[in-house]
Amino acid sequence: MSTHSPTRWGPVKSLLCLAPLLVGVPLLAFRVNYALPEPVVDSVNSATGLPQLSEARVLAHAKYLSEDIGFRTVGTREHAAGDAWMVQQADDIRRQCEDVVRAHPTKKLECEVWHQQGSGAHRFDMMGHRLYKTYVDLTNIVVRISDGTPEGKQHAVLVNAHVDSTLPSPGAADDALSVGIMLECMRVLVNTPDWSPSHAIIFLFNNAEESLQDASHLFSTQHAIRDSVRAAVNLEAAGTTGREMLFQATSEEMIRAYSHAPRPFGTIVASEVFSSGIILSDTDFRQFQEYMNVTGLDIAVIGNSYLYHMRKDLVENIEPGVAQHMGENVLGLLLHLSSADSPLPRLTEGFTRPHTVFYQFLGLFIIYSFRTANIVYAALFAVSVVLARAVYVDPAPALRTKSMLGEHVKSAAAVATAVVGAIVGANVVAVLMTTGLGKGLSWFSSERICVLLYAPAALSGRCLVLSRCHTLLTDVLYAGALASQLLFGRLRERTTFVSVILSQSVMACAGQLLGIGSAGVLALTASPMVVAIALNAFLTKASDDISLWSYAIAIFTPLSVGAQMFYITLDVFVPLTGRMGEEAPAEHIIASIVAGIGAYMLPLLVPFVHRFGRRTIARATILCTMATAVTIAVFSMRSPFDQMHQKRVFVIHMENITTQEQHLHIAAADSAPGFPQLAQRIAEEWSVPGAVPMLMNMDAWNNDWDVMYPVSAVLTPYKFEMPLRPEHLDVIDHGFAVSATNDTIDRAAGTRSLTLVIRHPGIIWSTIAFDAHVVKWALDDNPPDEYARHHVKEASFYGHDAWTLSMVVKIPEHDADARIPVNFVGIHEKAMWPGKVAEKAHGGRAMQLFEEFDAWLERETAGTVDALLLGCIGGITTV
Known part of the structure; x- marks a missing residue:
């Protein structure tokens, strides 16, 4: 029995009738999704005479950081240069602020600058692994803009971006672009004649996000004005192309504040997916939540394909209009949060999970409770x-x-x-x-x-x-x-x-x-x-x-x-x-x-x-x-990779100062085919004659990769023996050593107290790993109450070559002296390719190898591989 009209159209004709919608609507959504404003060049609006946010200036800042200074890995000379440049920029904003106040004596405006420096430690669980971080003399550049009154400084919004870059990247999008946006926002705000903040804005240029958020931890736990922060806005980078997007929002007040941006873009779907931990990513926002208990927004620019090729995270690869879009949104948000209508005073009692639905619908930002x-x-x-x-x-x-x-x-x-x-x-x-x-x-x-x-x-x-x-x-x-x-x-x-x-x-x-x-x-x-x-x-x-x-x-x-x-x-x-x-x-x-x-x-x-x-x-x-x-x-029949979408490969040249051995380690972080074959070709070309790549087990005891722990857990590593060239026969002596001081044993309590001293001249991101039942230590108040494997990673400012770890351990029954084997490894500060190309003459045998290896890899793979090449020093000692 049929319930249909005898004159109905067939499936083909019906589909053709609906085809304009089936094709046109996704195309319309595409256009809306990737629409970007026209980039602004001039710093002053010629029609109004008022300062305006300029993408050209944002990109100039990003270019200086990412290309003139270069790879700003925490602990390197370039990292220190980035810090010095940021101090100059902050001082320049302060001078502009003082000039404005002198020109308009009745204007309520004050700009304060701090160059924070400090040491600390924190636990950083990641990817299901327990990890501890310690840092020495890391820095932050902090600028507070307020009306100069105690009342105006009582409630503040923190806006943050990180100056450092990740290991293999010059870091234009991640995160120099955000740094440039913050500098432009400060310039526009300070020089706008009729703007006076009712509530303070704290601009934090943190100097160690990529080393697992050390500098944001430093600000959140030690800075004098941390208690005035009521909300945080974190600026980051993610994805490949498009506009900036709201990734996390932790309160209804801040979601509604974001709606005051000129072009808000985000959905609760993305926020809930990101918060679930499905996406393998983390930002400084975590530190602000955990240690200052504040609400906020995590905003990422999706305007550069740096996730595909970290080396090419350059300004030239940032899509025009991306910086303008993100910058105008951040400026609009800060204008609202610093105004008399700001929700900041209502956030003094902390925050609860937002009971707010928000999403994007063809350019409209829809929000309801x-x-x-x-x-x-x-x-x-x-x-x-x-x-x-x-x-x-x-x-x-x-x-x-x-x-x-x-x-x-x-x-x-x-x-x-x-x-x-x-x-x-x-x-x-x-x-x-x-x-x-x-x-x-x-x-x-x-x-x-x-x-x-x-x-x-x-x-x-x-x-x-x-x-x-x-x-x-x-x-x-x-x-x-x-x-x-x-x-x-x-x-x-x-x-x-x-x-x-x-x-x-x-x-x-x-x-x-x-x-x-x-x-x-x-x-x-x-x-x-x-x-x-x-x-x-x-x-x-x-x-x-x-x-x-x-x-x-x-x-x-x-x-x-x-x-x-x-x-x-x-x-x-x-x-x-x-x-x-x-x-x-x-x-x-x-x-x-x-x-x-x-x-x-x-x-x-x-x-x-x-x-x-x-x-x-x-x-x-x-x-x-x-x-x-x-x-x-x-x-x-397709190859997964091309020159703009490259395979991520990690290469470590390991010099073991305990055994005087050298090995080449290579790993990949994807399941694409062809890596075993590439490993075999590398073995034939670079290892000893007849070598077969050894597939290594990547677990907590594979210490060759500890500089990347726990991200190393997702890698598939091969190990190669290195041929001993004449220049490689010298005894390795880098001064890298682990020793124990203040060493005492309490037989009655069954414990041993000691302080590990790790000296690492010329070596960054040093890591130690050891097995022990720790009763007490300087890292936190809650070490695991069991005999366990511990990983402790370090990040320090350039030129700081030592750190310590004091602890009390239980004496095991099988060892009355509680002797502890300690694995240690770090990165030679001048042996990172391509970040240290300018200093290759000082990078030792690793850089000699990397220059040849990188050129060979480029030819062998036709530019479809993006390799991170690290010269590492490691060994094992018993204390």
Whole structure:
């Protein structure tokens, strides 16, 4: 029995009718998502005569830091040069402030500068590993702008960026761009005639984020004005291209404050995903939360592909308009937070988890409270229930309720299993690409090309489920004798359409009750579906198919919101897969993202295909399966990497001062094919004759990689013996040593007290690892109450070559003297390639090797590998 009009269009004609929306809406979302303002060059607006934020000036600051100074790894000479330059910039702002006050004596404005220097220690758990950090004489440059009164300084907002760069990077986007934005914000604020802050702004230029957030810990625990901070705004970098985005927001007040930015951009989905820890990333925001207990915002610029090629994190690769967008948003936010309308005074009692939903919809920043969400989502559910009854017509009134329930249960199950089918279908292809063909990460060289690989598989999975679900569900439900409706040969289009609304409204309500703000995107897409089905009553008769106009109205929102989620998610996750490690399910993560968001974008696929019957579904399944086979064949021939999307490889030249041995270690952090073959070629070219690469076990006792611990846990390392060239035969003597002082044993207490002294002249990021049952130490008040492996990492300012660790350990039964073997390793300050190219003559045998090795690697891989080359010194001693 057919419930369709005999004059209905077929699937091809219907799809062609909807094609402008299916194609045009994602393109519109793309344009909105990546829209950037025109860069401003002039520092003063020629029309108003007022200072304005200039992207040209921001980029000039970033260029000086990243290219004139260069690789600012904590502890290096360049790091010290960056610190000195920042002090000059802060002093210049103070002079500008004083000039403004002299010119306008009644103006309330004061700029204070601190060059903080200090030492400390903190625990830094990461990736499931326990780690301790200690630092010596690290610095911060702090500028406070206020009205000069005690009342004006009582409540402050902290805005932060880090001056240092990560190991293999000059750090233009990460994080010199943010430094330049903060400098420009200060210049504009100070020189704006009618601006006077009601509340203070503290600009923190911290000097050690990449060494695991040491300098932000220093400010948060030791600076004199830390207690005046009510909120923190952290500026960072992530992703590949696009605009700046709000990644974390920890209170409703700060989310609403962000809405005062001229172009706010962010979603609660991104915030909740980031906060969950799924994304392998962390920022200084963690220190401000943990040690100052303040709320705030974590804002990242997504405007540079530095995650692909760390060496090329240069100003020339930053997209025009990115700095302007982020800078104007930060300036607008600071103007609001420093005004009389600021929420800062209300945050004196701390903060609680935000009960606020916010998301981006075609350029609009929508924000509402959980209370509003509860009301709206409940109303949406009630309306969908009414619609469920309204669209159902049964010739047997006595069976109406039971039949309606059975039909909707069947339809809802079909909708749910279709989503599951999409995810399963995509992940089957992921298994085939990785385990079957050994072609993982074939999509890595383009952020969105993975859609071509996994979308057909997701569609074929959904269609296959739909073609089978009726028989299965009929058998199950007919056995329960629910209703005569189960005898129909296909699902009712109208009923299934409303079941989609019911399903999304139920999930929105359930998610909201569980405190999951991301459930709002389901309510967002269900609402126009309600409008569409209501309008359909005026467009069609009860016996007709649903009007294509109703489909057009209903799919606009999920297409636009889903497309935007696609762009943002893939921009962040695709480059991150290059550093997830061999064991991480990178392929399955991307496959699930494509399938899950694809199902969100096309929620009405189920009712739409059921308007044409099972034969059409079967044909669609065959077509999608054929398309999947073609894309698998095409992608299996692709190389994952190119010159702009490179494979991340880590290389360590290790000089062991205990054994006088030298080894080359090479590791990768992705599951892409080809690394074992590359390791073999390296062994043939650079190791001793006949050498076979040794695949090493990466665990807590593999101390050769301790300078990168615990990130080293995701690496797949090989080890090579180095040939002894004549210049390598000299005895290695770097002065690197670990000793014990203040060494006493208390037999009655069964403990040993000692102070480890680690001397590391010319060596940075020194790390020690040892096994002991620590009772007490200087790192924190809660060492593990057991015999355990401990890792302690150091970061110090340039020229500081020693640090200490005092502790009390239990004397083990097997060793009355409690002797402790200590592994130690660090990076030769002048042996990092390419960061220390200018000083290669002073980098020892490691730099001699790296210059040749890097050139060979460039030729061998055609520029598709980005290698971090570190010259390390290590050994073992017993204290």
